[in-house]
Amino acid sequence: MKYIAGIDLGGTNIKTVIVNTDFKVVVSKSVPTPFQRPKEETFSVINHHVENLLQEGSIERKDLLGIGFGIPGLTDSRTNVAYNIPFLGWTNTNMAEPIRQYFGVPVFAENDGNVNALGEMHFGAGRGFEDILLITLGTGLGCGIITGGKLLHGASRVAAEAGHMVIEAGGDQCVCGKRGCFESCCSGTALTRYARRFAIEFSETSLMKETNGNLFAITGEMIQRGYDDGDLVCRKVIEVFSEKLSVGLVNLIDLFNPGIVIISGGVARLGDRVLTPTRRLVEASLMHPVQKCDIVQGQLDSNAGVMGACSLVAEGLNIPIK
Amino acid sequence: MKYIAGIDLGGTNIKTVIVNTDFKVVVSKSVPTPFQRPKEETFSVINHHVENLLQEGSIERKDLLGIGFGIPGLTDSRTNVAYNIPFLGWTNTNMAEPIRQYFGVPVFAENDGNVNALGEMHFGAGRGFEDILLITLGTGLGCGIITGGKLLHGASRVAAEAGHMVIEAGGDQCVCGKRGCFESCCSGTALTRYARRFAIEFSETSLMKETNGNLFAITGEMIQRGYDDGDLVCRKVIEVFSEKLSVGLVNLIDLFNPGIVIISGGVARLGDRVLTPTRRLVEASLMHPVQKCDIVQGQLDSNAGVMGACSLVAEGLNIPIK
Numbered sequence: 064m065k066y067i068a069g070i071d072l073g074g075t076n077i078k079t080v081i082v083n084t085d086f087k088v089v090v091s092k093s094v095p096t097p098f099q100r101p102k103e104e105t106f107s108v109i110n111h112h113v114e115n116l117l118q119e120g121s122i123e124r125k126d127l128l129g130i131g132f133g134i135p136g137l138t139d140s141r142t143n144v145a146y147n148i149p150f151l152g153w154t155n156t157n158m159a160e161p162i163r164q165y166f167g168v169p170v171f172a173e174n175d176g177n178v179n180a181l182g183e184m185h186f187g188a189g190r191g192f193e194d195i196l197l198i199t200l201g202t203g204l205g206c207g208i209i210t211g212g213k214l215l216h217g218a219s220r221v222a223a224e225a226g227h228m229v230i231e232a233g234g235d236q237c238v239c240g241k242r243g244c245f246e247s248c249c250s251g252t253a254l255t256r257y258a259r260r261f262a263i264e265f266s267e268t269s270l271m272k273e274t275n276g277n278l279f280a281i282t283g284e285m286i287q288r289g290y291d292d293g294d295l296v297c298r299k300v301i302e303v304f305s306e307k308l309s310v311g312l313v314n315l316i317d318l319f320n321p322g323i324v325i326i327s328g329g330v331a332r333l334g335d336r337v338l339t340p341t342r343r344l345v346e347a348s349l350m351h352p353v354q355k356c357d358i359v360q361g362q363l364d365s366n367a368g369v370m371g372a373c374s375l376v377a378e379g380l381n382i383p384i385k
Numbered sequence: 386m387k388y389i390a391g392i393d394l395g396g397t398n399i400k401t402v403i404v405n406t407d408f409k410v411v412v413s414k415s416v417p418t419p420f421q422r423p424k425e426e427t428f429s430v431i432n433h434h435v436e437n438l439l440q441e442g443s444i445e446r447k448d449l450l451g452i453g454f455g456i457p458g459l460t461d462s463r464t465n466v467a468y469n470i471p472f473l474g475w476t477n478t479n480m481a482e483p484i485r486q487y488f489g490v491p492v493f494a495e496n497d498g499n500v501n502a503l504g505e506m507h508f509g510a511g512r513g514f515e516d517i518l519l520i521t522l523g524t525g526l527g528c529g530i531i532t533g534g535k536l537l538h539g540a541s542r543v544a545a546e547a548g549h550m551v552i553e554a555g556g557d558q559c560v561c562g563k564r565g566c567f568e569s570c571c572s573g574t575a576l577t578r579y580a581r582r583f584a585i586e587f588s589e590t591s592l593m594k595e596t597n598g599n600l601f602a603i604t605g606e607m608i609q610r611g612y613d614d615g616d617l618v619c620r621k622v623i624e625v626f627s628e629k630l631s632v633g634l635v636n637l638i639d640l641f642n643p644g645i646v647i648i649s650g651g652v653a654r655l656g657d658r659v660l661t662p663t664r665r666l667v668e669a670s671l672m673h674p675v676q677k678c679d680i681v682q683g684q685l686d687s688n689a690g691v692m693g694a695c696s697l698v699a700e701g702l703n704i705p706i707k
Contacts, residue, residue, distance in 0.1 A: 137673050146675050194540035208640075210537060210544075217532065217642020218516035219675045224639040227672060229632050231554040232565070241670065243554070310551050317546040318530075318640060320539020348563065350549060351459050353468050353541045 066122050067382070068113050069372030071133040071175065072096065074150045074202060079112055080369035081120055084128075084382055086186065090120035091369070099152060106161035113166070129169040129380055131372030133178035134158055135205075139220040140375075143172040146221065171375040175199075175368055176223060177214050179327060179361075180207025182371030185384050187362035188325045196321035197361070198225065198312070200330035203238075204246035208319055215319075226250075230310050248307040251329045255281045257303055261296045268296035283329055290336055304330075305337050309344035316345065316354055327361030334360055388444050389704070390435050391694030393455040393497065394418065396472045396524060401434055402691035403442055406450075406704055408508065412442035413691070421474060428483035435488070451491040451702055453694030455500035456480055457527075461542040462697075465494040468543065493697040497521075497690055498545060499536050501649060501683075502529025504693030507706050509684035510647045518643035519683070520547065520634070522652035525560075526568035530641055537641075548572075552632050570629040573651045577603045579622045590618035605651055612658055626652075627659050631666035638667065638676055649683030656682055 064083050071078045076093040083089055094112050097105045117124065136148035143159035159170035173181075180197040183189040189197070193212040199205035206225035208215040215222045226246035227239050234243025235253065247253060259278040262270045269289040274280040289297030312324060326338065342358050349355060361367055377384050386405050393400040398415040405411055416434045419427045439446060458470040465481035481492035495503075502519040505511040511519070515534040521527035528547035530537040537544045548568035549561050556565025557575065569575060581600040584592045591611045596602040611619030634646060648660065664680050671677060683689055699706050 137675060139675075146673050192540075210532070210539065211535075213533075215532060215537075215641070218514070218644035218678065219642055221673070221675055222532075222640060222642035224642075224672065227639055228550075228636040229553075230551050232552065232556065232632065234554065239672065310554065314550040314636075315640075317549055318544060318637075319537070320541055320544035320546075322540035350546065350561065351468050351543070353459060353461075353543055356540065 065126050065128050066120075067128055067373045067376045068116070068130040069133075069369040069376075070109065070113065070130065071178070071368030071372060072109075072135060073368075074135065077109060077112060078365065078369055079116055080366070080373065081116055081122060082370075082373050086370070086373060086377075086384060089122070090116050091366075092116055092119070102153065102156065103161075105151070110162060110165040113162075124166065127166060127168050128382070129171065129376035130162055130166065131178070131375035132158055132162065132170060132172040133175040133368045133372045134172050135175045137221040137224070138172055138174045140171065140173040140177075140216070141220060143170065145172065169376070169379060171379045173214075173372075173375055174207070174221075174223070176205035176207040178207070178371035178375065179205065179367040180209050180325075180371065181214065181374045182363055182367035182369070183325050183327070183361050184209055185374045186370045187367060188359050189323060192322040194320065194322045195325060196315055196319055196323075197325045197327065199328035200249060200326065201251055201328035203252070204250045205328070208321075210319065225311070225315060228311065228314065230307070230314065245311040249304065249311055251283060253307075254283060254286065254300065254304055254330055257300045258286055258296070261299050265296055269294045270296060283333065287333055287336065301333070301336055302340065305340040306344060308337065309341045309348065312341065312345050312358065313348040316349065316356065320354060321356055323356055324358040325361050326358065327364070327367055331360050387448050387450050388442075389450055389695045389698045390438070390452045391455075391691040391698070392431065392435065392452065393500070393690030393694060394431075394457055395690075396457065399431060399434060400687065400691050401438055402688070402695065403438055403444060404692075404695050408692070408695060408699075408706060411444070412438050413688075414438055414441070424475065424478065425483075427473070432484060432487040435484075446488065449488060449490050450704070451493065451698035452484055452488065453500070453697035454480055454484065454492060454494040455497040455690045455694045456494050457497045459543040459546070460494055460496045462493065462495040462499075462538070463542060465492065467494065491698070491701060493701045495536075495694075495697055496529070496543075496545070498527035498529040500529070500693035500697065501527065501689040502531050502647075502693065503536065503696045504685055504689035504691070505647050505649070505683050506531055507696045508692045509689060510681050511645060514644040516642065516644045517647060518637055518641055518645075519647045519649065520637075521650035522571060522648065523573050523650035525574070526572045527650070530643075532641065547633070547637060550633065550636065552629070552636065567633040571626065571633055573605060575629075576605060576608065576622065576626055576652055579625055580608055580618070583618045583621050587618050591616045592618060605655065609655055609658065623655070623658055624662065627662040628666060630659065631663045631670065634663065634667050634680065635670045638671065638678065642676060643678055645678055646680040647683050648680065649686070649689055653682050
């Protein structure tokens, strides 16, 4: 049997999976992402992490066919160069070479939003679709777009950046410096910001008790519990969030005409609490019924990235995915 | 010699061109678009228009290989069905069949934004590029997107609708019912609306004299003249318009990562008056220099549509475009 490794480099963890050529998971593990350490040290952590996982699965190095790598930043998948990885402070870094040298196998790097979209297309909610819009709502907002069965790459391979699409001129401040970006309106960060804002205005909320008044301790889970208990502030938070999400999604549906919209990331765990009002608002805003498409939660949750990374190897080495 | 006809159905005129298989224009003419007449009558006008043009060019019907047709509405180019043509009030109409029956040649229908993008790609400012974003600023805002050398079509073939991308929540009212759409912020209609608004606020403007105070008579040409003469209201109009245009363009550059952005339509005739500040603002708002691309005026002006329509026939019948 031969094997493929998929790595997902996140702000908190580096998640890795090893699958066989039937794409069944053999072993899977996460290690904490080294915080702003030298590149060499970070790559060493990644290489040892994969090495340990091979040992754990009793897999010999010679049976490893290749490694796929999801990168949280603008990445050219032809050259494996990441132009920027904001949270590591890295620019213009070849993300494959230090790993290729260590293992002696082909390494394929790609933007993490794209990798998530591939994961859901091959193994999750996107199976059977050729035109897929994936939005990841985590700390930030990630995006991957598949059109005609292929990733949308663009001229310099950095397309599908939906996070900084301005939807609300003069809206909430974004980390990018602009205001009213889709990310600053719709992300886990935006969700808890709305919760703080409404909790301050209307202090009669379970969020005050749950956080002992430290509103910066509000989590998605608290908002979810409050929503389910009929807390009016939590209801309002979800209502406003869904409105803004629907505006961004309608923009993207107009532009890409996807067959399915997949919402993943931490906020997606709110499920139909957010998706039901969002679907209603999107449908009411489309130009024509022919644009209508299902808006669903991702099926792979946090495994979309590593599985999509494995599919990069499949594509690069012509290994069929059944 | 064999020939191809290209038709561009516009709100004011139906423009038609006949080219030879070297894509040199033989004859070209416009007739007024029948205003909300029965479909049969409208198609009869189109067929006779093409017929007259063949006669004018001394071209026999048997030498006509096919007809391409640019449609101002959501159109599925696989079936030639236009889902909606707002200004004609038509829905779900096969745009090719009445023409095919009359001439007995293949007819290829496609959305007019897409057709404009094909025209500029094959014969104009987009030559040599595989990833092209075309924006037409006329009465409304049209869009065509080419990615990897192919039109972006989407799941039901109605992608690339950029006009109703919301960029300014609560902004100016759009004809579509939403507010702050790219079209309601950036089109010929928006340009003259800004001019009326600023003329009312600051009456010291050449626009008042040129229109005898009837601000609804303001034209793009008047704004251009005023701008060139240093009229402060006209300067302000162009400044605000360029700001909004840059917001929409940055959104689209983030999403599509084009190699070139082509601006066409009536407003494009303002040229560098609009494009110079727009380029500066876009460049300042990009996430990374790797996204940078030229923003240029279309080269074919109002011929992009008919030439793109001819290229539909070339693609459909495998006629090479050199």
